[in-house]
Amino acid sequence: MDSVLRAAAIYLIVLIVFRIAGRRTLSDLTTFDFVLLLIIGEATQQALLGDDFSVINAALVIVSLVGFDIALSLTKQKSLWFAKILDGEPIIIVEHGQLLGHRAKKARIDESDILEAARHSQGLERLDQIKFAILEKDGKISVIPNG
Numbered sequence: 706m707d708s709v710l711r712a713a714a715i716y717l718i719v720l721i722v723f724r725i726a727g728r729r730t731l732s733d734l735t736t737f738d739f740v741l742l743l744i745i746g747e748a749t750q751q752a753l754l755g756d757d758f759s760v761i762n763a764a765l766v767i768v769s770l771v772g773f774d775i776a777l778s779l780t781k782q783k784s785l786w787f788a789k790i791l792d793g794e795p796i797i798i799v800e801h802g803q804l805l806g807h808r809a810k811k812a813r814i815d816e817s818d819i820l821e822a823a824r825h826s827q828g829l830e831r832l833d834q835i836k837f838a839i840l841e842k843d844g845k846i847s848v849i850p851n852g
Contacts, residue, residue: 720791730800795840797837799835800833802832802834802851814846823838826848836850836852
């Protein structure tokens, strides 16, 4: 039972940390981010297993983590409020060529991030060519060009 409680605690801690870190943290992993995730994984493994390194305990921890993930998925399907808290909502960051500074700042996105997404997805070079830029729930930026 100790392993299940530890798994639940670590799952919630990691979930909260990445939710606080923001959407952009997981959307574009740099080498540094990848190494950081590996280190977090190792630290998490130590916290999850404690002194018991048996295969049975490891299996119990894995099953518990997958179970928590499934339970959260089902809860998000039933509760829009809960889904909004965990996943967030899409945020419009450019409207009719104008950067919405307060929203972009809150999302830790600058004009260069938006223009990069615009170049990749639509071949656009300037903000005034963008009707809407939207920070999606997964951290990607969708760009809708002016018609």
